[in-house]
Amino acid sequence: MSDLRTLRVALLGAGSVGSQVARILIEDRAELAARAGITLDLVGVAVRSLDSARDWDIPAELLTTDATALVQRADVVIELIGGIEPARTLILEAVAAGADVVTGNKALIAAHGPELFDAAARVGALISYEAAVAGAIPILRPLRESLAGDKINRILAIVNGSTNFILDRMDRFGDTMEQAQKTAFELGFLEADPTLDVDGYDAAQKAAILARLAFHADVPAEAVYREGIADITAEQIRDAAAAGATIKLLAIAERVTGEHGEGISTRVYPALIPKEHPLASVHGGNNAVFVEAAAAGPLMFYGAGAGGVQTASAVLGDLVSAARRHVAGGPGLTEGATAKLPLIPIGEVSARYQIALRVSDRPGVLAQIAGILAEAGVSVETVVQSAAEADEVSGEHAAMLVIGTHTSREDAVQNTVNALRSHEAVRAVISVLRFEGE
Amino acid sequence: MSDLRTLRVALLGAGSVGSQVARILIEDRAELAARAGITLDLVGVAVRSLDSARDWDIPAELLTTDATALVQRADVVIELIGGIEPARTLILEAVAAGADVVTGNKALIAAHGPELFDAAARVGALISYEAAVAGAIPILRPLRESLAGDKINRILAIVNGSTNFILDRMDRFGDTMEQAQKTAFELGFLEADPTLDVDGYDAAQKAAILARLAFHADVPAEAVYREGIADITAEQIRDAAAAGATIKLLAIAERVTGEHGEGISTRVYPALIPKEHPLASVHGGNNAVFVEAAAAGPLMFYGAGAGGVQTASAVLGDLVSAARRHVAGGPGLTEGATAKLPLIPIGEVSARYQIALRVSDRPGVLAQIAGILAEAGVSVETVVQSAAEADEVSGEHAAMLVIGTHTSREDAVQNTVNALRSHEAVRAVISVLRFEGE
Structure with missing residues (x-):
C-alpha cells in the first residue's frame, strides 16, 4: 500500500x-x-x-x-x-x-x-x-444506498442505447427495421455484430445486475427471460401508436407473486409503453431507469447510456x-446479505397483450378466434380489424386482426397463441407484445 | 453507544x-x-x-x-x-x-x-x-458521490412541487393564477401561507444546497437571486407556448464566467423551457433535477418532491x-473541502429573454423601441405584434409586443427595460422572462 x-x-x-x-x-x-x-x-x-x-x-x-x-x-x-x-x-x-x-x-x-x-x-x-x-447515469448507488430504507417493487429500464435508437427511429422517423439498423450502424450506435444488442443479451445482463441490487438476490443473466427486437416491424410500431403506445426494449426486474408465493421476475422484451409514460420520451441512444418503490413512489433516472x-x-x-x-478507512460498501427470493418463471407473470394476426377474411372467423381466446381464459378488451392484401398463392382475401387483451397470464396467452397458430383460418401470428408501465 | x-x-x-x-x-x-x-x-x-x-x-x-x-x-x-x-x-x-x-x-x-x-x-x-x-428523489448522494469524478457545469431543477403544480395547471388546463392557486390549496399542494413556495424562498434554499454539493462552495440562501411566480399570467403562458416553451419555476446553480473570472451563479425564477426539454414534461407536483456534467453530459433525476x-x-x-x-466503522461521508469559487451577481449572467410590452398603436413606435434595445446592446431575434384593447382612460389604441432577444447580459436587459418603462409610447412592461435549457 x-x-x-x-x-x-x-x-x-x-x-x-x-x-x-x-x-x-x-x-x-x-x-x-x-x-x-x-x-x-x-x-x-x-x-x-x-x-x-x-x-x-x-x-x-x-x-x-x-x-x-x-x-x-x-x-x-x-x-x-x-x-x-x-x-x-x-x-x-x-x-x-x-x-x-x-x-x-x-x-x-x-x-x-x-x-x-x-x-x-x-x-x-x-x-x-x-x-x-x-x-x-448514477443508478447503482441510489439503488444500493439512497433506497436502502425503501422496498423496491419494480424496475422498468431502457438500458440498451442501440436498440432504443433503432426503435426511436422507427417510431419517430418511420424507418423500417433495416433502415434504422443501417443508420444506427453508420452513427456508431451498433456494432458490426449487432447480436448482443438486438437480441437483448446486453439488456439481460443489466437486468440481472439491477435485480441483484434491487432485491438483494442472486439472479444469473441466463435466468432472465429474453426476446430481442429483430422482428419488430413498422406495422407493429403503427399498431402500438394506434393503442396510444410506443415500443421500447425494456429490462424488467419485478417483485411478483407466483404460484408458490412472492418472488422475482426478470425479463427483457420489446414492450408497449403508454405515450404519456416518462419512459416513452426517452429518445435516441439515451437510457433511463424507472423505479417504483413502496414509499418513494415512481422515480426516474435519465441520461447517456454509453459513450466513452x-x-x-x-x-x-x-x-x-x-x-x-x-x-x-473503514470497509465501505459491501454487497449486503442475499435474500432468498425465488425466481418466478415468465409463465406465471401477467400483463395486457397486443396480439396481431393475419386471418382469412370470411364470415365467422372473428367468432372462432374469440372462442379460442375465451376458452383459454384470455379476455378480449379491444379488436381492430382491417383489410389485408390477398394471399399470393390462393388469391383468398385476408384480414388483419389486432387484439388487445385484458390482463392475462403469460402461459395462458402462449397456449392461446399456439392454438391460433394451428387454426386453419389463421394465416400467421404477426406479433405478440406485452404492455408495461400502465 | x-x-x-x-x-x-x-x-x-x-x-x-x-x-x-x-x-x-x-x-x-x-x-x-x-x-x-x-x-x-x-x-x-x-x-x-x-x-x-x-x-x-x-x-x-x-x-x-x-x-x-x-x-x-x-x-x-x-x-x-x-x-x-x-x-x-x-x-x-x-x-x-x-x-x-x-x-x-x-x-x-x-x-x-x-x-x-x-x-x-x-x-x-x-x-x-x-x-x-x-x-x-435521490439527488444529493449522486451529486456528492456518483459525480465526484466529474465536473458539474449546471443544474436546472424543479424543486418546488406547489409552484410546479400551479404553473402546470395554467399551462395544461388553461387556469388563471388565481384558479390554479385555489386548486393547489384544495388538493393540499399549497400551504395556508403560500409565500414560501410562491415567492421562491423554498426553491432558493434548495438552490443553495444544490450549489454547495455541486460546486463544493458555501452559498448562503440569501445570496440566491430570486423571483417568484405570483405575477405569471395566462397571457404569459400563451406567449411562452407561442415561442415553443413552457414556464417552470427553476432553481439554477451554474458555473459561469463573470467579469472577474469563473464563479457560481445561483438563481430562482420562472423561466421559459423549450417544450422538448425533459424538464418541460415534469407535470403536477413532481420534482426533477437536470444536471449537466462535463463528462457525463445531461442527466435527469425525476420523482415525487414531497409527501409524507x-x-x-x-x-x-x-x-x-x-x-x-x-x-x-469509519467516518463515512464528509462535506469535503470547500472551494473558493466566487458568487457571480445576476447582472453578469446571460440568457435569451422574452419581453412583453403594451405600447401605443401608432406609426413609428416599433422603430423607437427597437432603437432603445439596440442602444443597450440587446439584439432582437423575434417580434410578435398583436392588437390590444384600447386604453380605458384615453381611448387610445394599444398593441402588444412580444420581443425575443438574442443572448444578452442581464444588466443590459434590465437597463433596457428601465428605459422602456419611462418611454412615453410604452404603456406597461408586462413581463421579462428568461429562456433556460436551450
Whole structure:
C-alpha cells in the first residue's frame, strides 16, 4: 500500500472509455485530488498493443502490455477490458493483492458477480461497477444506498442505447427495421455484430445486475427471460401508436407473486409503453431507469447510456469513492446479505397483450378466434380489424386482426397463441407484445 | 453507544414525514435490520403535544415531549421538526453527544449548514439530509458521490412541487393564477401561507444546497437571486407556448464566467423551457433535477418532491447508510473541502429573454423601441405584434409586443427595460422572462 498522500491507480484497457478515464485522471489531477482527499496517481495503463490508435494519446511511458505485473503495484485497479477473461483473473489477482476494483464490465458482473464479491469481501476490498449499467447515469448507488430504507417493487429500464435508437427511429422517423439498423450502424450506435444488442443479451445482463441490487438476490443473466427486437416491424410500431403506445426494449426486474408465493421476475422484451409514460420520451441512444418503490413512489433516472467520456464519469465517481475510503478507512460498501427470493418463471407473470394476426377474411372467423381466446381464459378488451392484401398463392382475401387483451397470464396467452397458430383460418401470428408501465 | 446489534434511533417530530418514518421503522423492522446489518430500534419520538392526531398512530409509550432528553439516549437522531429553532440546538446537542443526524430540514441546512457540518466533523459524526431537496428523489448522494469524478457545469431543477403544480395547471388546463392557486390549496399542494413556495424562498434554499454539493462552495440562501411566480399570467403562458416553451419555476446553480473570472451563479425564477426539454414534461407536483456534467453530459433525476411517505424514503435511506457506518466503522461521508469559487451577481449572467410590452398603436413606435434595445446592446431575434384593447382612460389604441432577444447580459436587459418603462409610447412592461435549457 502506498503512503496516504497518493493512491496508485492502474488502468486495464484503453478503449473509448479507458482513454477518457486516462485523460481526465491526467488533465484534472488537481481537482480530483481535492475531491478525493488524496492524489490519484495513474501508474500504468495495460493495453494489448502499445501502438494502437486511441481516442486520446496516453503518455507512452504509462503504457504496458503486462497487465498482471501492473495490477501488483496498484491500490485501485480500473478494469475496462470487457468480456470474461482475462478480466476475471486480473480482478481476482487485484483483490488478492488487496486492491480495490472499479469495473464497467457488465458481462463479467452478471456472470461471475458472486465469485468476485466473495473474494473481495474475504480481504475487505471493494468492487464497484456503476459504469456497468446505464453508462453515465448514477443508478447503482441510489439503488444500493439512497433506497436502502425503501422496498423496491419494480424496475422498468431502457438500458440498451442501440436498440432504443433503432426503435426511436422507427417510431419517430418511420424507418423500417433495416433502415434504422443501417443508420444506427453508420452513427456508431451498433456494432458490426449487432447480436448482443438486438437480441437483448446486453439488456439481460443489466437486468440481472439491477435485480441483484434491487432485491438483494442472486439472479444469473441466463435466468432472465429474453426476446430481442429483430422482428419488430413498422406495422407493429403503427399498431402500438394506434393503442396510444410506443415500443421500447425494456429490462424488467419485478417483485411478483407466483404460484408458490412472492418472488422475482426478470425479463427483457420489446414492450408497449403508454405515450404519456416518462419512459416513452426517452429518445435516441439515451437510457433511463424507472423505479417504483413502496414509499418513494415512481422515480426516474435519465441520461447517456454509453459513450466513452460519459461512461468515464461513472468510472471516476467509483474511483473517487474508493479513494475517499482509503483516506478515511473503514470497509465501505459491501454487497449486503442475499435474500432468498425465488425466481418466478415468465409463465406465471401477467400483463395486457397486443396480439396481431393475419386471418382469412370470411364470415365467422372473428367468432372462432374469440372462442379460442375465451376458452383459454384470455379476455378480449379491444379488436381492430382491417383489410389485408390477398394471399399470393390462393388469391383468398385476408384480414388483419389486432387484439388487445385484458390482463392475462403469460402461459395462458402462449397456449392461446399456439392454438391460433394451428387454426386453419389463421394465416400467421404477426406479433405478440406485452404492455408495461400502465 | 449501544452494543453493535442495536442502533438506538430517536425521532424528533411526528408530522406527515415523521409519522411515516415511525411506521416504516416499526412495520419493516426485520427487513431494515437485514438491509442495515443492525437492528434499528426506535427508542422515542419527540412531539410538541402527546395527543395530537397523526397520519399513523405511534405507540403511546414511544412519545415524549422532552426532545433534549431523548437526544441523549440515541445513536442516530432523525430531525423532522423543521425551521431553525429548536432544530438547530437539538442537532448540535445530538452531535455533541456523538450521535449521527439525519434531517430533512432545508431551511436549517441552507442557513446553518457550515456550522452544523463543522460541529459534526469535529467529533466524527455524520449529518445527512437527502430529504431536504426534492423529497424522495435521490439527488444529493449522486451529486456528492456518483459525480465526484466529474465536473458539474449546471443544474436546472424543479424543486418546488406547489409552484410546479400551479404553473402546470395554467399551462395544461388553461387556469388563471388565481384558479390554479385555489386548486393547489384544495388538493393540499399549497400551504395556508403560500409565500414560501410562491415567492421562491423554498426553491432558493434548495438552490443553495444544490450549489454547495455541486460546486463544493458555501452559498448562503440569501445570496440566491430570486423571483417568484405570483405575477405569471395566462397571457404569459400563451406567449411562452407561442415561442415553443413552457414556464417552470427553476432553481439554477451554474458555473459561469463573470467579469472577474469563473464563479457560481445561483438563481430562482420562472423561466421559459423549450417544450422538448425533459424538464418541460415534469407535470403536477413532481420534482426533477437536470444536471449537466462535463463528462457525463445531461442527466435527469425525476420523482415525487414531497409527501409524507415519499420523503420518508429519503430519510430512511440516510438512516440505513448511517447504520451501516456504525456496523462497519469509519467516518463515512464528509462535506469535503470547500472551494473558493466566487458568487457571480445576476447582472453578469446571460440568457435569451422574452419581453412583453403594451405600447401605443401608432406609426413609428416599433422603430423607437427597437432603437432603445439596440442602444443597450440587446439584439432582437423575434417580434410578435398583436392588437390590444384600447386604453380605458384615453381611448387610445394599444398593441402588444412580444420581443425575443438574442443572448444578452442581464444588466443590459434590465437597463433596457428601465428605459422602456419611462418611454412615453410604452404603456406597461408586462413581463421579462428568461429562456433556460436551450
